[in-house]
Amino acid sequence: MKKFLLGFIVAVTAMVMMTVGVLADTATVNGIELTYTVSDGKARISDIPETTTGAITIPSSLGGCPVTRIGDRAFKGCSGLTSVTIPDSVTSIGVAAFWGCSGLTSITIPNSVTSIGHSAFLGCRGLTSITIPNSVTSIGHEAFYLCSGLTSVTIGNSVTSIGYQAFFSCSGLKSVTIGNSVTSIGDHAFSNCSGLTQFIVDSNNPNYKSVNGLLLSKDGKTLIAGINGNVVIPDSVTSIGRCAFFGCDGLTSMTIPDSVTSIGDYAFFNCYGLTSVTIGNSVTSIGYRAFSGCSRLTSITIPDSVTSIGYGAFQGCVGLKSIIIPSTVTTVGDWAFEGCGSLSTVVNAFEVMVIERRVVWEERRQNVLNRV
Secondary structure, eight states: OHHHHHHHHHHHHHHHHHHHOOEEEEEEETTEEEEEEEETTEEEEEEOOTTOEEEEEOOSEETTEEEEEEOTTTTTTOTEEEEEEOOTTOOEEOTTTTTTOTTOOEEEOOTTOOEEOTTTTTTOTTOOEEEEOTTOOEEOTTTTTTOTTOOEEEEOTTOOEEOTTTTTTOTTOOEEEEOSOOOEEOTTTTTTOTTOOEEEEOTTOSSEEEETTEEEETTSOEEEEOOSSSOOOOTTOOEEOTTTTTTOTTOOEEEOOTTOOEEOTTTTTTOTTOOEEEOOTTOOEEOTTTTTTOTTOOEEEOOTTOOEEOTTTTTTOTTOOEEEOOTTOOEEOTTTTTTOTTOOEEESTHHHHHHHHHHHHHHHHHHHHHHO
């Protein structure tokens, strides 16, 4: 009886697998062997040899079924691949689908594609421009991370969300055009883009707008993403957002207008080229690591309106020689001036604290040397 039941279960399972199952197969296209799977009458590209070079046109059907998806990691590591043409049958590009295809210079994304998975084109340094068609509704996090060859990006009118770090470290990126439907932009989406000089936002976008090339909230109060070069912050801005100028090392000077009341966390993090900053008289708080890593900054005056300086706010500002901190400041976060080895002039009650901290560190250093 047990044998009969076992046989029955196996037979039923096999029938289900045949009905709903996933079938794997291979096909040769232009001399390139593709591995694909078929499920529910739809084909998905699942793998291609990493040794693949040159151009490839993905067929619209395989095994008699339409190709609707470029699978997760399907082309990952194909550094010799130079061009990919995706057919109109494809609706989604999977996670890390083209990760590390550093030789890829051209890709055509058809209007049928609705989603681009996270890390889809991470490290595709050869790509110089990309147009996200109007059919795409979401761009995953890190989708174009480290695409340093990109110079321009056009985001279509159907995209509603841009994931965090979507275009992080696209150092060659100069211009970004954002369509009218984007409702959310993740942290660091355009951070570390040292060549970025312009955002253009569709005037019909209800959530964002661009002024002086900067990306702002629609009401103009929050500066969401900054640019390099000569920056003029409009007087409507009251808050410089988290990571706004993160890694804008083409930024050399900054005047923060009196309308601004807060400088967000990481706002000017690693702006290596920044040599001077004027902080407006309405700023009350300087966020966590706001100016950390601004190694060429030599002096800064903090206005009387400021009451708090965040953790690591000026950490690693190795060129900072003098700073004026008003008596209105009641909170200074840990490591606010850690690594500021050139700092020699501190004006206010915190001077004692800084000097004392230096003495402590010097004593620790001597103790270590004495043990050697």
